[in-house]
Amino acid sequence: MGMLVRVVQDRLRLLQLLSASHAAVLGTISVCLAALPTLLAVVSGWLITRMAAGEARAALGALAALLVVEGIAVAAMEAFRQVAATRVDGAIRRRLRATAAASRGIAHLEDPAYADDLSRASNLGGWQHLSAGAAAVAQVVLMSRTTGAVLAAGVLALYSPLTAVALLAAALTVRSIVRRQLLRLHEVVYIQARPWRQTDYWSEVSAGGEAGKEVRVFGLAAWAVRRRTAQARHLASVIWQTRREILIHQRMAFLLSFGAVLLAFLLLGLAVQQGRMTQGDLVTCLVASFAVLGITAIGMEEYEIETGLGAVRAMDSLAARTPPQPVPPEPGAGVRLENVSFAYPTTGKILDGLNLRIEPGEVLAIVGDNGAGKTTMIKLMAGLYEPDEGRVISDPSRMAVMFQDFNRYPLTVADNVAMGAPERRDDREGIERALQRAGWNAGSLPHGIETVVSREVHDGVDLSGGQWQRLALARIFFAVGHGRNLIILDEPTAHLDVRAEADFNRDVVSGVEGATIVLISHRLSTVRQADRIVVMRGGSILEEGDHDALMAANGHYARMFELQASRFVENG
């Protein structure tokens, strides 16, 4: 009983995905298509009777009209089901994007189960057929076909109840066999979401531009293609094996419908022979019989429904999982981390009982070995993750953060800068000023700051690592120019040449008035002028103080500094 309720709820849910106007159009065509087989059966019988009487013109006209209407209705349904399905899928895609972007945090985006659901829900109409739109339309078609078959069986029953019952029972049994097999196929396809994503990755590596350089240098291309092909073959072979088994099972379905048709012919032929049925009635019954058997083709619609429901369920699960919004931070250009501990789902503690207070207007540098947790800490400050213990007090809406892997937008230089305050894109002067401050020289570019910085665009150019970094810095300056006053920079000078690094120290570390600056760098020359330097190790703070104090303390920082300085001395 509970199962039936669930099925009905699911099916209603699908119908609700359709817009009211599309549902009305589909409904109208469906009613036509449901009534037509029965009308055709009745009119065909009438035609035979009238032909025997020598006056068949009206019946012939009626039959021709019905055939024309049927042709139009079938064509309309074919065209319209595409339109309606695409509209539903488009709306779902929009909702998915909104759901994924709804939270400030990013923890959910890194969860493989979330990615599985996302690929199931957004594989709309892809080759795996997880299309909620197609499922919604299939539900309407299913109702139409079922009604058509029941009506036809009703007409048949008026003449030969036994034939009607036998055919309906056979048709329903065949349908359920086909459906069961197709649902097995769906299960196989559904659990393959994650392995197919990995296959996509190897496609991208072997054909994509980003990974292309390394792939060629190490001669990986052929290897990546082989790996992708092997994985795809393996996955597809499971699907083909299931398809083969389905075909074998469908032999039974074929035999059953064949037997049912034979029985119907026998019963109807007997009735004619015994004079219980006219030739006209016989034709009506035969046409109605085929209409009843038409229900066997419904298995395909059930498959579309079930696969599409997979997409809807994945979408519901995404909506239900919408991650908790990070606790709203307290305002102010300072930051406080109080006893903060944090672990990624797959790691041990990355931050361990961390306490740090950054005062408004302070320039704070964070240094430490690789993997010490520096980037993780600023991600928490920016509200991208929530701490497992303790609390982070900061105001992400005041922040301008430059991550190590900052975004490289395939847009113009100007637009790349404007992303720091996209609502102020029209501030051309501000953009120029920010670029100037970042030491950017667009003179050599074909269209100046209107040059698109992407190799994939005609007339576009790519930039050097240092030029990209300056562009990202200009974005930060533009954001600061429009009111953000908590600047967080993760390795901002990694790609800069010596002169640019010196400019950076002058313009950013000492030169941004009234802003709080948090600076992560392995280049100790970059952090030297900071008001305070925090040395991190193993997720907590090992030392802190200004450069002179840390040197005097002769601890980890002093050793790191001397190591770097001695390299410069040795290199002359």
Ligand SMILES: Nc1ncnc2c1ncn2[C@@H]1O[C@H](COP(=O)(O)OP(=O)(O)OP(=O)(O)O)[C@@H](O)[C@H]1O
């Ligand atoms: N999204 C993630 N999921 C799981 N583990 C992660 C994730 N990001 C970072 N880590 C792990 O957290 C640890 C700290 O990384 P983090 O990037 O914070 O270090 P870092 O101090 O900035 O290092 P570096 O100086 O190399 O940039 C590393 O061991 C890393 O493997």
